[in-house]
Amino acid sequence: MASELKLLFSREEIAETVARMAREISVDYADKKLVLVGVLKGAFVFLADLARELTIPAAIEFVRIASYGAKKESCGKITVTKDVEISLEGKDVLVVEDIVDTGLSLTFLMDHLRQHHPASLRLCALVDKKARREVEIKVDYTGFAMADGFIVGYGIDFNEHYRALPEIFVVD
Numbered sequence: 467m468a469s470e471l472k473l474l475f476s477r478e479e480i481a482e483t484v485a486r487m488a489r490e491i492s493v494d495y496a497d498k499k500l501v502l503v504g505v506l507k508g509a510f511v512f513l514a515d516l517a518r519e520l521t522i523p524a525a526i527e528f529v530r531i532a533s534y535g536a537k538k539e540s541c542g543k544i545t546v547t548k549d550v551e552i553s554l555e556g557k558d559v560l561v562v563e564d565i566v567d568t569g570l571s572l573t574f575l576m577d578h579l580r581q582h583h584p585a586s587l588r589l590c591a592l593v594d595k596k597a598r599r600e601v602e603i604k605v606d607y608t609g610f611a612m613a614d615g616f617i618v619g620y621g622i623d624f625n626e627h628y629r630a631l632p633e634i635f636v637v638d
């Protein structure tokens with residue numbers, strides 16, 4: 467892999483942003499039955515840091531979704547390959563995702579989770595690529611907004627490489 471990586475968000479910027487998001491969530495979900503639902507694999511580092519910054523109790527679940535068909539095509543079929551393992555009925559579910567790009571996979575996932583009858587369902591994303599959106603989706607908590615470019619690190623991969631990097635880089 468001869469890709470060049472350019473630093474985009476430092477450890478300090480990420481830590482500050484995650485702490486800010488955790489403060490907002492801790493206020494909004496005080497006295498609620500918060501369940502964080504992390505989207506594998508990309509959100510695992512973000513979720514781990516976010517959860518440890520919360521000042522309120524939270525259950526932690528994971529889901530995994532896969533899209534088949536032509537990559538980057540909106541016609542790709544999306545399926546849940548790993549579902550939550552507890553009942554979400556009456557719970558306050560907050561989906562924790564690494565990146566919202568076209569919005570297609572998250573729209574599918576939110577529709578799927580709604581069928582579990584949560585009391586509330588919201589979305590938290592570390593990175594929002596708003597300009598690339600193909601379907602409208604509300605991101606309730608956003609870490610960073612970015613225009614375009616492919617990023618890696620802090621759980622986010624390029625063909626399974628770079629997930630363990632502590633900072634976020636743009637791949638050139």
Ligand code: IMP
Pocket residue numbers: 508563564565566567568569570571572615616617618622623624
């Ligand atoms: P979408 O919103 O349905 O297009 O899918 C977003 C998902 O695509 C994210 O959760 C990532 O898994 C992946 N993705 C989008 N942009 C990037 C990127 O810049 N780097 C790595 N993965 C990305």
Ligand code: MG
Pocket residue numbers: 505506507508509563564565
């Ligand atoms: Mg993802």
